[in-house]
Amino acid sequence: MRRLSYLIGMMLLCSLLLTGCWSSKEIEERSVYVGMAVDLANKTTAEKQLESQGGGTQVQPLITATIQIVPLKSVGRGQQQAESGSIKKYLNVSETGNSIFEIMRNYSLKRDRAVIGHHLKVFVISTELAEKIELHKLLDFLLRDNDIRPSSMVFLSRGKAMDTLESDEPDEIPAFRIRDMVRNKFRNNKIYKEVILTNLDGYFHAKQSFILQNIAAADTGEIEFTGAGIIKGSTNKWIGDLDQENLSAISWIQGDSSGGLLKTVNDRNSIITYEILSGESKIIPKVDGERLSFHVDIKTEGRLIETWDAEETASKAFFLKEAEQKFEQKLETMLQNLMKKMQTEYKVEVAGFGDRLRITHPKVWKKVKDDWDDIFSRATVSFDISLKITDYGSSTE
Amino acid sequence: MWSKVIEYFPDWKAWMQAIVMTLIALGSYRIHGRLYKWGYNQPKQDGQQQGNSHQQGDGQPQNIAQQKVDGQQQGENQQQNDGQQPSDPWQQPQSQPSPQLTGNYDADMALIKEQLGNNSDVHFRDFRISIRNSRAVLIFVEGMQNEALINRQVMQNLMDNSFVKFEGYAMHNQSQAFAAYLKDKLLPISKISEVTDLYELEQSILFGFTALLIDGLPHALLVGEPAPKVRAINEPTSEALLRGPRIGFTEVLGENTALLRQHGRGADLELKMIEVGSRIKRNLVIAYMKEIVNKELLQEVEDRIANMNMDFISESGYVEQLIEDNWLSPFQQVQNTERPDRVISALLEGRIGILLDGTPFALIVPVTFSMLLQSPEDYYERWLPGSLLRTLRFFVAFLALMIPALYISFISFHPGLIPTELAITIIETRQGVPFPSLIEVLILEVSIEILREAGIRLPKPIGPAMGIVGGLIIGDAAVQAGIVSPILVIAVAVTAISSFAIPIYSAGITLRILRFSGMLFAATLGMFGTILFFLFICSHLTKLKSFGVPYITPASPYRFNDWKDLVLRAPVTLMKRRPSMLKPQDKKRRS
Numbered sequence: 001m002r003r004l005s006y007l008i009g010m011m012l013l014c015s016l017l018l019t020g021c022w023s024s025k026e027i028e029e030r031s032v033y034v035g036m037a038v039d040l041a042n043k044t045t046a047e048k049q050l051e052s053q054g055g056g057t058q059v060q061p062l063i064t065a066t067i068q069i070v071p072l073k074s075v076g077r078g079q080q081q082a083e084s085g086s087i088k089k090y091l092n093v094s095e096t097g098n099s100i101f102e103i104m105r106n107y108s109l110k111r112d113r114a115v116i117g118h119h120l121k122v123f124v125i126s127t128e129l130a131e132k133i134e135l136h137k138l139l140d141f142l143l144r145d146n147d148i149r150p151s152s153m154v155f156l157s158r159g160k161a162m163d164t165l166e167s168d169e170p171d172e173i174p175a176f177r178i179r180d181m182v183r184n185k186f187r188n189n190k191i192y193k194e195v196i197l198t199n200l201d202g203y204f205h206a207k208q209s210f211i212l213q214n215i216a217a218a219d220t221g222e223i224e225f226t227g228a229g230i231i232k233g234s235t236n237k238w239i240g241d242l243d244q245e246n247l248s249a250i251s252w253i254q255g256d257s258s259g260g261l262l263k264t265v266n267d268r269n270s271i272i273t274y275e276i277l278s279g280e281s282k283i284i285p286k287v288d289g290e291r292l293s294f295h296v297d298i299k300t301e302g303r304l305i306e307t308w309d310a311e312e313t314a315s316k317a318f319f320l321k322e323a324e325q326k327f328e329q330k331l332e333t334m335l336q337n338l339m340k341k342m343q344t345e346y347k348v349e350v351a352g353f354g355d356r357l358r359i360t361h362p363k364v365w366k367k368v369k370d371d372w373d374d375i376f377s378r379a380t381v382s383f384d385i386s387l388k389i390t391d392y393g394s395s396t397e
Numbered sequence: 398m399w400s401k402v403i404e405y406f407p408d409w410k411a412w413m414q415a416i417v418m419t420l421i422a423l424g425s426y427r428i429h430g431r432l433y434k435w436g437y438n439q440p441k442q443d444g445q446q447q448g449n450s451h452q453q454g455d456g457q458p459q460n461i462a463q464q465k466v467d468g469q470q471q472g473e474n475q476q477q478n479d480g481q482q483p484s485d486p487w488q489q490p491q492s493q494p495s496p497q498l499t500g501n502y503d504a505d506m507a508l509i510k511e512q513l514g515n516n517s518d519v520h521f522r523d524f525r526i527s528i529r530n531s532r533a534v535l536i537f538v539e540g541m542q543n544e545a546l547i548n549r550q551v552m553q554n555l556m557d558n559s560f561v562k563f564e565g566y567a568m569h570n571q572s573q574a575f576a577a578y579l580k581d582k583l584l585p586i587s588k589i590s591e592v593t594d595l596y597e598l599e600q601s602i603l604f605g606f607t608a609l610l611i612d613g614l615p616h617a618l619l620v621g622e623p624a625p626k627v628r629a630i631n632e633p634t635s636e637a638l639l640r641g642p643r644i645g646f647t648e649v650l651g652e653n654t655a656l657l658r659q660h661g662r663g664a665d666l667e668l669k670m671i672e673v674g675s676r677i678k679r680n681l682v683i684a685y686m687k688e689i690v691n692k693e694l695l696q697e698v699e700d701r702i703a704n705m706n707m708d709f710i711s712e713s714g715y716v717e718q719l720i721e722d723n724w725l726s727p728f729q730q731v732q733n734t735e736r737p738d739r740v741i742s743a744l745l746e747g748r749i750g751i752l753l754d755g756t757p758f759a760l761i762v763p764v765t766f767s768m769l770l771q772s773p774e775d776y777y778e779r780w781l782p783g784s785l786l787r788t789l790r791f792f793v794a795f796l797a798l799m800i801p802a803l804y805i806s807f808i809s810f811h812p813g814l815i816p817t818e819l820a821i822t823i824i825e826t827r828q829g830v831p832f833p834s835l836i837e838v839l840i841l842e843v844s845i846e847i848l849r850e851a852g853i854r855l856p857k858p859i860g861p862a863m864g865i866v867g868g869l870i871i872g873d874a875a876v877q878a879g880i881v882s883p884i885l886v887i888a889v890a891v892t893a894i895s896s897f898a899i900p901i902y903s904a905g906i907t908l909r910i911l912r913f914s915g916m917l918f919a920a921t922l923g924m925f926g927t928i929l930f931f932l933f934i935c936s937h938l939t940k941l942k943s944f945g946v947p948y949i950t951p952a953s954p955y956r957f958n959d960w961k962d963l964v965l966r967a968p969v970t971l972m973k974r975r976p977s978m979l980k981p982q983d984k985k986r987r988s
Binding site for chain 2: 005008009024025026027028030031032034070071073116118119121147149176
């Protein structure tokens with residue numbers, strides 16, 4: 001008995017010796033990529049040089065993936081602190097291939113510190129690429145990988161996607177800039193609500209059309225949110241763009257405009273501007289046999305924030321009534337423009353009508369969901385806007 | 398169909414893993430059991446050997462005088478004790494009775510000198526008593542007698558016969574009458590007693606009594622009380638409070654019991670004195686509330702104290718270690734405190750206090766985990782601040798235990814769990830650090846522990862200066878030198894501060910020990926290891942008992958009523974009952 005317990009004791013001690021630091025990897029020995037951009041293959045000069053010496057993937061390349069690595073490796077911390085005011089804080093590295101995962105692993109051939117995806121925040125796809133390759137192919141690795149968080153946001157870019165991950169401002173990390181810009185939605189409803197990887201997973205499986213925020217980039221390293229790109233559900237490819245005003249209309253329909261503005265001109269041809277303080281909407285689907293129709297009830301309250309009309313005083317009830325009408329007309333036009341684009345130009349539904357129908361009429365939805373985009377383009381949509389100017393700011397006669 | 402079923406059976410690897418896991422669990426259980434028993438048996442075996450060598454059974458309990466004492470009369474009781482206990486079983490075998498004083502001055506002196514004369518601090522002051530002109534000697538130990546009292550009340554009166562009246566004591570040449578005369582007329586001292594037993598006389602002298610031996614008297618007189626070296630009653634340094642009594646125990650048992658009595662009138666408080674230590678004896682008092690305490694618990698405590706077998710109990714820490722349930726546990730199963738109010742309120746909950754002579758630290762048994770994070774102030778403040786502070790302390794205990802382990806597992810295993818911006822900062826600051834996180838944390842934690850240990854021993858004037866040098870400069874310099882990262886300095890500083898926020902010092906030490914093993918767990922298995930470590934502690938705590946009371950009792954076993962006084966402290970008006978975990982006789986606190 002005593003011998004047995006000694007034996008067990010020895011075994012336990014041995015097991016202590018066996019367990020090294022199994023999967024321990026210090027954080028500073030890896031590099032974090034916070035942004036990723038995919039473009040249609042276009043090899044960088046560095047890549048071409050490396051390829052001539054036998055590097056790179058020797059297949060017909062399709063995709064160039066650029067990752068944004070932070071922070072930069074620095075030698076000697078004292079100097080780094082002194083210079084931190086002027087140098088870039090990030091590094092963009094490109095790699096070309098035809099499998100995202102292969103590209104990711106190829107970074108290990110190029111860089112000493114292995115890249116880890118836990119902190120991926122934004123994923124930008126160029127429309128050029130999204131037009132050619134189905135989105136679910138591009139995103140498959142991101143959705144499967146265990147490291148990458150499903151909360152990473154997805155964007156489209158009009159130009160080269162890798163340009164959106166550049167910035168000339170020192171100390172700024174472009175990926176964070178994009179992520180934080182989305183939060184400005186409370187100030188401007190021309191920003192589309194964040195679309196994360198999990199949302200996309202749902203869209204892909206439901207073969208649903210959707211839109212992604214578009215980013216435009218300038219050579220100076222500035223970027224702007226410019227409307228949205230439409231991804232057609234049946235093909236999973238990019239088919240066209242919505243401009244900023246269309247996007248604003250979508251926010252109105254979805255009752256998602258908690259901030260932003262409406263700008264129009266009044267009868268005397270001077271500019272008047274309305275600041276949105278609240279915007280609610282209700283989509284009411286009506287099913288009448290085969291005919292589908294929607295009624296959208298939009299209620300908004302806000303403030304007359306700017307008027308270039310020196311003739312009128314804002315405190316007059318008549319003036320406010322007139323302004324309200326003008327704003328309502330403006331909003332109506334915006335909505336109609338959007339409906340035209342959705343129903344006739346692109347024949348997609350990306351404003352959430354389908355979702356509403358699914359909730360209120362699940363049985364009908366089951367029948368129509370397979371070619372929802374087509375059916376929606378034949379549906380009639382009516383709007384009822386009630387806009388109320390609650391105040392005219394602190395300035396009046 | 399069978400092939401389908403067999404398909405679902407795991408292959409031999411899975412079986413092997415299962416068997417190994419079972420063996421490890423069983424093995425560690427067995428080893429723990431063995432180790433536990435080994436430590437528990439050790440003192441008992443010693444006791445038997447000792448008993449055999451002296452041809453004495455270890456009938457310790459019978460030999461221990463048990464008597465009630467009143468705090469204020471402790472000195473007198475001391476004398477009675479000496480009187481009632483003529484011999485110590487192993488020092489004075491009963492076959493050879495202790496020699497008695499004969500009354501023959503020279504013979505007695507020779508005997509005493511033979512026993513005590515080798516001690517340089519025992520003084521013999523010879524003089525002559527004027528009224529009988531007989532020889533007399535004062536025997537005392539240097540520094541322990543009350544010198545002024547002896548000089549004025551004894552020496553002066555005996556040597557000066559100018560105003561002595563003999564009436565009624567005419568037969569003063571008879572020794573008995575003379576003794577009575579001495580006591581009644583000559584020696585104006587409140588405490589005086591006669592001793593005939595030589596052994597007892599020696600002990601009393603060595604304890605600090607002054608003995609007066611007079612030619613012709615068959616007994617010695619103990620005239621002076623020992624004047625022990627006493628410290629003033631101070632605020633307890635290890636358990637300072639903002640609100641609450643600023644009184645702490647001292648080294649004198651009599652004063653400590655008096656402090657307990659002084660808390661208020663009421664005959665409920667019972668103090669039971671037991672003599673402990675086999676070579677050097679000391680008094681120990683078991684304090685409890687007669688009407689509240691659970692009788693079985695009291696019996697258990699008395700038994701364990703009676704079974705202590707130690708030549709000398711120098712501090713209550715010895716008592717704690719000799720009566721605790723599990724010597725392998727890092728958690729204390731006996732609480733020590735310097736605060737009389739803490740003891741009293743524990744007694745009122747049905748717990749038992751143990752006070753030892755010579756130490757300001759009283760013990761409270763049984764202990765439950767929540768007591769380690771409670772401070773008397775929780776009850777003195779109103780219930781909201783009390784609850785807030787107590788919740789904070791639970792949180793702080795968690796921090797003190799886990800921060801380094803969490804740091805290691807985040808840095809080395811789970812970079813994805815750190816918020817991105819912080820992760821980037823950590824990467825930036827750690828780039829120059831040449832060590833893996835475990836070594837990094839160990840460097841800083843060990844130096845903090847060194848600082849703390851050194852801080853206790855630093856001379857008072859330079860202590861704070863060294864603290865600043867150690868804490869600020871070494872920390873900053875270590876970052877500058879690139880040995881540790883600044884984030885870690887924050888983590889370690891928070892850990893160090895957290896462990897000071899725990900109201901019981903020894904509980905803080907427990908957390909310090911566990912913190913290091915937590916770090917090792919984290920370094921090998923990451924977050925999984927950290928959680929494993931936490932579960933280990935939880936399962937150990939669940940199994941631990943203090944005097945039969947489960948250690949984390951309101952939580953497990955679950956007692957809903959006692960939750961009122963666990964993490965939150967319910968309003969006093971709601972706490973109508975005493976904690977039911979102690980099964981007190983009187984359950985109600987307020988009706």
